[in-house]
Amino acid sequence: MLLTSQNMNFIRTLPWAHTFHEWIRIDAPVLIYMVKVIIAALLALWISMKLNLPDPRTAIFTVFIVMQPQSGLVFSKSYYRVLGTIAGIGMSLVIIGMFSQDPIWFIAFFALWIGFTTAAGFKYRNFQFYGFVLAGYTLCIVALPVIETPLEVFDIAVSRFSEVVVGIMSATVISDIIFPRRLLDSLISSEQERFHNVLSTLADSRAVFAPFDESNPAVSRFSSGVVGLNAVRINSSFESGSDQKERQHYSHLNHEYMNLSTTYHSLKSIVAPIEKTELMDALEYLYAPIVTALETRPEGAVNPEDLSRMIGELGKAKQEVQNRFESEHSHYKENDLYISAAYLIIRLLNELHNHCATYLSLLKHRLSGAASKELSRYVRFSTHTDNVLVALAALRGSGVLLFTMMFWIWTAWPYATLTITMAVVIGLLLGTLPSPIDGVKDFFKGSVLALVFAAVYDFYVIPAYTSDLLTLGIVLAPTLGFVGWMTTRPKLPIFSFGFVFMFMSQCALDPYYKIEPTKFLESSLAALIGVIFGGMAYLLVNFWSCSLTQQRVSKILRQQIVSACDGALNIERSALESTGRDLVQQFSTQGRLNMRSSRLVFEWLLATLEIGRAILTIRRSLKRLQEDFHSIHFTMALESIKHFFESPSQIYRETLLERLDAALMVLRRGTFPEEKGQRRRYETLIIEFALIRTIVFNSTTFPLLKEESCR
Amino acid sequence: MPLDITLFGIQMPTLLPIFVIAAVVQILIDRLMADGGLYNYVWHPGLFRTAIFVCLFTIPCLFIYR
Structure with missing residues (x-):
């Protein structure tokens, strides 16, 4: 809060x-962020100089690494940086203690560790990734310089750790004290925007029943941000004043949104092929109460009174939709399409009602601390990382290390350790970017610019104008501010990272001024060679193409369905959904999908989620249904779903459709159970089988055969 | 209290373990205060947190450097 409302x-x-x-x-x-960066960096410099730490540059570098505009991000990144540094230092002590006499084992162990950290960094999300990166390259900066004098490793380890801690303390304290910007605030505003989006999209019945239109922004927006907002929520847990209950609300909202979005898109994909006929009119008639209820939706800032009024309307709409469904039901009893679409409409309404209730509860909690809804349990956001991607990353990390080690041994160049460090950093850090090679180019440009700056400082500004800490701080401040400004530019993150990395390794910020031109030139050259080696690794170990990605994704999605057929029954819908979304998100950043194939992969995902969920529901219902109502046709239908998705072919598809028809026939012709609970399960079976049949019958795209969308 | 202590055969300044303990205590207190909603009544939560940490860390230090 910069200004009070009175001033405003x-x-x-x-x-x-x-x-x-x-x-x-x-x-x-x-501007505030720049000032914060300058203060934090100079504070770190001052403390490290006062404590006589040998390398104050590490402290300042740490400040730049962990500094972010929002405090939650700073805390979270710092936490993982400390953990990563501890792991890296521990491993350095082990590796130097055990293998400093034996180059082969030393290199082999080193390569294993780098491979492991790259793989683990790839597997984990958010800043956990960063912890592993640090664990990898801390080994380079601690173990490599002391390879000739192994006994010094303890000194280096202790001083590196102290410098990192000093940097982190400065960054976190400054970012929490001077004009703190809370991550939670941005979470609140994006959640509110998303909520409005949901309401306005659902209120437009024409958009729901229109054929799929990619240019309609409301429709395409209604699926984004699930993975991103989850990351924000995790990072905000490090901030002060974010209590557990509030975060719990956010995680529930995120899951409900995810479910809503799946239901919405499934509904759309089912109704899209329907011609404008009587059936369509019947569905629109069924949907109409939702539109009426949403007409009372609050505009602008939501207050609890308006929202609870709207929830009341939604409750009435639920009853109305149910009545309409029951009166129309006899007419369309045998129509799978109607049954599935009506089921999805009812589910959509239930989920919407639930979502609004959670949002209301959050609002009440924020205003008065009294949440109106008891949130049952903690919902987990599961992630999925493809092992092929991980293995590829590990291979690249170890490979680049081995190659640069050979370079070191062959050239016997003392500065080649810098080459190794730089190549490892590039290999570790840029691996998760959408296009690593462009990232390496940016990094290289940033490094070259930094060398110019560093040269000016080392040979002109520092010797000519500085006499003590104060003057050093004054001459450094503009460059620090410049770096701070660069890091806020969305187009320059890797460029500025390269700049910081090189500037901080070449600038003469030692406790005693010592710099020679030859050393400067040689170490700069070594570092630049390292960047080039790192970039080459991305060029060489990268056989990932669009069609390969599609094959991988379709294989994994099909496996999900297969495991839903015979795997454990206790899989939650939320786990199924979040895993699928996380997977697709990862592949669409890593796997170079074009617009058309992204769209295709999203449709596959929807079909998988819907079929997987339906299978689990069928299996659960069958388990609780009395034996008298069971039929061999149900298990046969499930079996053929499994066969079809294990090895898809036209014959299996026809068998599957036949068996589904048979199962539905048995269900519809059979006697319905008298008891209420049993009857409900029986009806569930009809609905879910009909839904699977509709999806399999109508869907033109499936995670099945190789599609030609990559061309 | 002594200026240096020996832990597992490594001599280190007493400040270091005090710092670590203070940090742990601070994290626990912070969780409690956040879940209890105390931060809603504090003008500047970040400053408040830092001040509490400074108190936690410096009080034992005073006993060392008295």
């Missing part, structure tokens, strides 16, 4: 109010 009111009366407001909103945060 005063400012609004001024003639240049609009400009000022824009400046406050867009430019001021950047």
Whole structure:
């Protein structure tokens, strides 16, 4: 909060109010962030100089690494940086203690460790990834310089750790004290935006029943941000004042949104092929109460009273939809398409009602601390990482290390250790970017620019103008601010990272000024060669193409269905959904999908989620249904679903459709159970089998055969 | 309290374990205060947190350097 509301009111009366407001909103945060970075970096420099730490550059570098505009990100990144540094230092002590006499074992163990950290970094999300990166390259900066004098490893280990801690303390304290910006606030505003989005999309019945239109932004928006917001929620848990209950609400909201989005898209994909006929009119008639209820939706900022009124309307709509369904049901009893679509509409409404209730509870909790809804349990966001991608990353990490080690041994160049460090950093850090090779190019450009800056500082500014810490701070401040500004630019993250990395390794910030031109030139050259080696690794070990990605994704998705057929029954729907979404998200950043194939993969995902969920529901219902109502046709239908997705072919598809028809026939012709619970399970079986049949029958795209969308 | 202590055969300044213990205690207190909703009544939670940590860390230090 920069200004109180009273001040804001005063400012609004001024003639240049609009400009000022824009400046406050867009430019001021950047300026504040720059000031924060400068203060934190100089604080770290000052403390390390006062404590006589041998390499104050590490402390400043740490500040730049962990510094982020929002405090939650700083805490979370710092936490993992400390853990990663501890692991890396521990491993350095082990490796130097055991293998410093034996180059072969030393290199082999080193390569294993780098491979392991790269793989693990790839497997984990958010800043956990960063912890593994640190664990990998800390080994380079601790173990490699002392290879000739192994006994010094303890000194280096202790001083590296102290420098990192000093940097982290400075960054976290400054970012939490000076104009803190809470991550939770941005979470709140994006959650609110998403909520409005949901309501307005669902209120538009024409969009629901129209054929799929990629240009309609509301439709394509209604699936994004699930993985991203989950990451924000995790990082915000490190902030002060975010209590557990609030975070629990957010994680529930995220899951409900995910379910809503799946139901919505499934409904759309089912109704899309329907012609404008009587059936369509019947479905629109069924959907109409939802539109009526949503007409009362609050505009702008939501307050609890309006929202609870709307929830009341939604409750009435639920009853109305149920009545309409029962009156129409006899007419369309045998129509699978109607049954599935009606089921999805009812499910959509239930989920919407639930989502609104959770949102209301969050609002009440934030306003008065009294949540209106007891959230049952903690819902887990499961992730899935493809093992092929992980193995590829590990191979690349170890490979680049072995190659640069050979370079070191062959050339016997003392500065080649810098080459190794740089190549490892590139291999570890840029691996998860969408296009690593462009990242390496940016990194290289940043490094070259940094060398120019460092040269000016080392040979002109520092010897000419600095006499003590104060003057050093004053001459450094502009460059530190410049780096801070660069890191806020969305287009320059890797460029600025390269800049920071090189500037901090070449700038003469030692406790005593010592720099020679030859050393400067040789070490810069070694580092640049390292960047090039790292980039070459991305060029060589990268056989990932669009069609390969599609094959991989379709294989994994089909496996999900197969495991739903015969795996454990206690899989939650939320686990199924979050795993699938996380998987597709990862492949669409890693796997170079074009627009068309991304769309295709998303449709596959929907079909998989819907079929997987239906299979699990069928299996659960069958388990609780009395034996008298069982039929061999149900298990046969499930079996043929499994066969079809294990090895898809046209014959299996026809068998599957036949068996589904047979199962549905048995269900519809058979006697319905009298008892209420049994009857409900019996009806569930009809609905779910009909749904699977509709999806299999109608879907033109499936995670099955190789599609030609990559061309 | 002594200026240096020996832990597992390694001599280190007493400040170091005090720092670690203070950090752990601070994290626990912070969780409690966040879940209890105390931060809703504090003007500047970040400053408040830092101040509490400074108190936790410096009080034992005073006994060392008295």
